[in-house]
Amino acid sequence: MAECSKCGKRKTVINLEYMKEEYCGECFINLYEKRVRKSIRKHGMIQRNDKIALAVSGGKDSLSMANVLHKLNLDVVAITIDEGICGYRDNSIEKVRNFMQEKEIPLHIYSFKEEIGVTVDEVAEEHEEQSCSYCGVFRRKLMNKAARELGCDKIATGHNLDDEVQTVLMNLIRSEPQRLARMGPVTGLKDHGKxxxxxxxxxxxxxxxxxxxxxxxxxxxxxxxxxxxxxxxxLLTRECLNKMELENPGTKFSILSSYDKMLPALREYYRGKSGDIGECGKCGEPTSSDECKACRMIRNLI
Amino acid sequence: MKIKIKLPEDEKEVETNASKVNDLLKELGINPVSHLAILNGELVTEDEELKEGDELDIKEVVSGG
Incomplete structure (x- = not known):
């Protein structure tokens, strides 16, 4: 039985190759929560008196994120988006309900069908290849609207190291550096009241x-x-990165750290190049053009 | 020795000489970076030793989407 590198007593549950250490459950919880607190502090993610919308799906990432933020005694509400994916979202919403009930966190569920007028299942009937793109755009729009309606200052998502590094690489591969400027620990290039x-x-x-x-x-x-x-x-980017991580533990951290170092320069450059944020002529949501991407996509569906 | 393994898409009994979880994952071509190993109902690291009759549940940790 391997012993925990930290306490030297308990049985290990995770091998942290990039640190050359193995941790037991209890010591790992401390390490994980400390790392989350450090990220929040380092990037100024949360200010005093901020009301936080927890974007939760019911999966491991968002519920772990909700658990840590709940332990920090912040003012939080949970928002779940029901995209209308039969046989998938129904199960996870049940998990969200149970978790939020136990932690006494108010939960608000918004559905694509009611708010956007179409479900992902319906989109996929004709555009299965692009269903992820439609879903992502609709989800971000609805999440922003929901958080604003609930008086929230920030939306906390469950994006993890893998998600971030995959997105960095994908934006490089697609030659879309302006997208690198918009992502990051706190998203957005320019402020807008909405x-x-x-x-x-x-x-x-x-x-x-x-x-x-x-x-x-x-x-x-x-x-x-x-x-x-x-x-x-x-999926391909994910598989490549996991192979690289196996051969060279710490690869994902290295990519993220390099990206973080470039981010201020990227933001500075693209802030000057991007137009001002206005409001969509159709729905009123913030956008840099006359019509937001979600409304444009809905128009193409009809 | 014989080990009963449960994979994301399959469940089978394998004959193996692997002494540790990591060796068995290598035999099966499974990357430990993206998989969890649950041995006889308990979460373990890849360094855990295997013995005859063990039941190993290998779970992929892909984000839901």
């Missing part, structure tokens, strides 16, 4: 660490896969 910035407290925790944190805390999460995930070009 735009609620998104924060990513788990950006230095890998998806495996999120799963282990949830398991050792006894969090009942949904581990189902979205039915349309195979249409995502993210």
């Amino acid at each position: 735009f609620v910035p998104r924060i990513k407290p788990l950006r230095r925790c890998s998806e495996k660490e999120d799963a282990v944190y949830a398991l050792v805390n006894g969090i009942d999460f949904d581990d189902g896969k979205c039915l349309y995930i195979n249409s995502s070009s993210r």
